[in-house]
Amino acid sequence: MSGKGMPTIYDIAREAGVSITTVSNILNNKGRFKPETVARVLEAVERLRYRPNFAARSLAARRTYTVALSALLTPESFDPLNLQYFGAIAQVVSRSGFNFLLHISHDRESFERFASTGICEGWLLMMIRRQDERVSLLKDLGVPFVSIGRPDEVEGIDVVDTDFEQTARLALEHLLALGHRRIAYLAEPLEFGYSAIRLRAYRALLREYGLEENADLVAETDGTEAGTVRALEALWSKGEPITAIITHDIPALTVLQTLKSWGLRVPEDVSVVGCSDSPLAALADPPLTTINLHVDRIAEAAAEALARRLQEPEAPPVYTLIPARLVVRGSTGPCR
Amino acid sequence: MSGKGMPTIYDIAREAGVSITTVSNILNNKGRFKPETVARVLEAVERLRYRPNFAARSLAARRTYTVALSALLTPESFDPLNLQYFGAIAQVVSRSGFNFLLHISHDRESFERFASTGICEGWLLMMIRRQDERVSLLKDLGVPFVSIGRPDEVEGIDVVDTDFEQTARLALEHLLALGHRRIAYLAEPLEFGYSAIRLRAYRALLREYGLEENADLVAETDGTEAGTVRALEALWSKGEPITAIITHDIPALTVLQTLKSWGLRVPEDVSVVGCSDSPLAALADPPLTTINLHVDRIAEAAAEALARRLQEPEAPPVYTLIPARLVVRGSTGPCR
DNA sequence: GCGCTTTTGTAAAGCGCTTTATCAAACCGC
DNA sequence: GCGGTTTGATAAAGCGCTTTACAAAAGCGC
The missing domain is CATH 1.10.260.40 (lambda repressor-like DNA-binding domains)
Structure with missing residues (x-):
């Protein structure tokens, strides 16, 4: 020495x-x-x-044996489901012998700065936007990556995502089986790709089941609590009364509170279905019926896709949709 | 080229x-x-x-201009407060021009492997255990770090933490002012350093206020929901009825539910105070009175301490306690 | 004990930067 | 127009590894 x-x-x-x-x-x-x-x-x-x-x-x-997961953290993104993703992905990537790290960016610049250091041989991208700057940046840089979630332009990239067509079906068929017909959909901001995809799936299903598609039955929240309340008011202000509502887990919490404050009981008067089985869902009052996304399987599929891409840069891109599972709790019941 | x-x-x-x-x-x-x-x-x-x-x-x-925040992620640690820490620290570190990344470890090995790569010039440690292996490892490696939270042995290391003596005072004095005298304390697992510190502070205050210190008024949960319910049952099974309870935010949610299931109303029958103003606190029913930790100020102090340590490796260690603030919501009321 | 391959090892180049001398040119006062 | 300083640049060494090309030693069939 x-x-x-x-x-x-x-x-x-x-x-x-x-x-x-x-x-x-x-x-x-x-x-x-x-x-x-x-x-x-x-x-x-x-x-x-x-x-x-x-x-x-x-x-x-010319190798670093490290990969990163990129997350966008805003004050609103406090869903503990994100922690589940972090933990699951960290675990599966670490097991593969690679160093794993999580990169949190608030702005394009800090992502770009870090991505172009080349510390990471590969990236996993979550919280994907419809036009996600990270996608184009990484493409330009020639750095391998896997998108967890779908941007608008999925050509030529590896994608792992929830099968939203199926989640919509699970939620809707559950409610239909309970006798509901006036089923509203409260969408998250459509700038998030998945929100648009889900809305599309919901509409397609309504058509499939011969329920007239009705604009009255769709509202969009801006993601804030106030926005969700406004959207809910809009839904309730027109047409026949709604008996069930499908939404994301986080807005669902607000929906539950708001409905209660209006004197409506869940599930006796209105059924509510969430969409992601956030750890919060079980804690809600009543516990939320929702869709479990199989975070572990998403993590595994994403890590696997990245490993493949790292080994064979020229392999054809994969497009993996992970099926979900309905979790019936206390927020849904028969239509009266 | x-x-x-x-x-x-x-x-x-x-x-x-x-x-x-x-x-x-x-x-x-x-x-x-x-x-x-x-x-x-x-x-x-x-x-x-x-x-x-x-x-x-x-x-x-011999410089990398990157620092990392180390977090321990277990299935139980789903408190979205963690996301607030992540976001706040990411932001303040990025602003300083350093690359920032988050390292999530499940086991000692993956932390050790990554820490000894030397990719990171400095570390921020959160979710500190009483005997935290990361502390000794980084000391051995000679890598600068700041501990967010207090391990048992704080000699010679930079520490930033909440002033738990003060948070205990805020919670207790709030309840005392409302007329409560039988105030229980439901501790998180004492293996977490902060839990022991808080318990100590609570006891010291009871003494200060001349309230007889009573073992009946203290219970410990193992962190699981079931453990919290058991602890609560223990508290209720002995002595005179308890009119108020101080606990951590996450157990507080379970406490709220359990009390309700027992037919007790909050805050009419029992007041509940949380300890960290998790984003969940405001969502609880009733919204939880709790203590806001000023995550941003903790983040700033920690980043600052690390920056100083990086510049002057031999500077005397700092020990920074950040004061907190009481947030009164709906879970506390006058003692009847 | 001769050619052959296989095993076990080495020397040296070089990855793409920062840093440490150095130095030529320009500027300055007188 | 001569020492001395400042300005603006350079050549070369070297950070601690991996990799390539090459070689000595060992094993083997006959």
Whole structure:
């Protein structure tokens, strides 16, 4: 050890009586070596508490063995479901031997700055917008990535997402089976891709079931509590009374509160179905009937897709839709 | 540009008709240069879309300009308050010009692996345990860090934390002012440092106010819903009836539900105070009276402490306690 | 014990930057 | 127009690894 600083590969080589090439190869399991040589090297590594220098290694090998998950965090995005995604993805990526990190950006600039360092060989993108700047940036940079969620333009990129056509079906058929016919849909801001996709799926299903599609039955919240209340008022202000409502989990909480404040009981007067089985859903009063997205399976599929892309940059892009599962709790009941 | 791959500093130098030293210096604002030279270099950078190679740069400069926040994510830690921390810290660190990333670990190994890459010059640690392995590891590695929260052993490390003595006072004095005297404390698992600290503060205050300290008034939950219910049952099973209860926000939600299921009304029969103003607190029914921790100020103080430590590795450690603020909502009322 | 392959190892180049001398030219006072 | 300083630039070394090309030693069939 050169006195100060961390030990280098030279220190290990000297200590073990071999060349640095041998140390490097042994540490990266390349080539074959006498068990005895391997033992000597490993012992020296242990004794000097040697850690390969990341910068040097990635400069020489042009590999970093680290991937990142990119999340957009705004004051509104407090859904603990996001924490589930973080945890699930962290776990599955770490298991694969890659370093995993989460990058949180508020603006394009901080994402761009970090993405172009090249620290990460690959990216997982979540909270995808319809025109997501991260997608175009990464494409430009030539950095492999997988989109968890669908931007408008999905051509040529790997996508993993919930099968929203199916989630819409689960929610709607559950309500239909309970006898509901006047089923409203309260959409999240349509700038989020999934919101538009879901709305489309809902409409297609209404048509399929021969329920006249009615603009009265659709409203959009801007994502704030106030916006949700306004949307709900709009829904209630016209047409025949609504007996059931499908919405996202977070607005659903507000819906539950608001309905209660209007003197309406859930599920006796109105049934409410959420869409993502956020940890909050079970805590709501009444506990929310919702759709479980299988976060673990999404995480796994995304990690797998990224691993594949990293190995075979030219492989054809995959488009994976993960099926969901209805979780019946206390917020839905028969139509009276 | 050498045909394939990204442009290097040599390409820029050639393009601008200067040496690579000049390019490097200009890009790092070192030394003085003719405005004209600067313009030529910048123009070449722009034209070739040059980005310095992170690995090469940090190898040569022994700096990475990136810091990380370390979080421990378990299935139970779904408090969206964590997201607030993430967002607030990400924002303040990014503003300082450093790359920011979040590292999520499930086990010691993945933390150790990533921490010893040296990608991060400095760390912010949150969700601190009493004996936190990350603290000893980073100390061993000689990597600068700031602990958000207090491990048992705080000697020689930078700490930023909530002033729990004060939060206990805020909660207790609020309840005392409402006339409550039988005030229970439902602690989170004492393996979390803050939980023990808070309990101690609560006890000290009871003494200060001449309320006999009574073991009947303290219970501990293991963090699960079932554990909270058990703890609550224990509290209710002995002694005179309790009129108010102080606990953490997440257990408070369970407390609210459980009390309701027992036919007790909040706040008419029992007042409940939370401890961290989680985004969930406002959503609870009734909305939870709680203590706002000033996440932004914690984030700022922590980032500041880390920046200082990075600049002056030998500076004396700081110990910063951030005061909190009572948020009165609907879960507390006068003692009847 | 000769050619052949396989095994085990090495020296040296180079990844793309920053940094440390150095130095030529321009400027300055006198 | 001569020392001395400032300005604006450069060449070369080196950060700590991986990789390529090459070589000595060992094993093997006959």
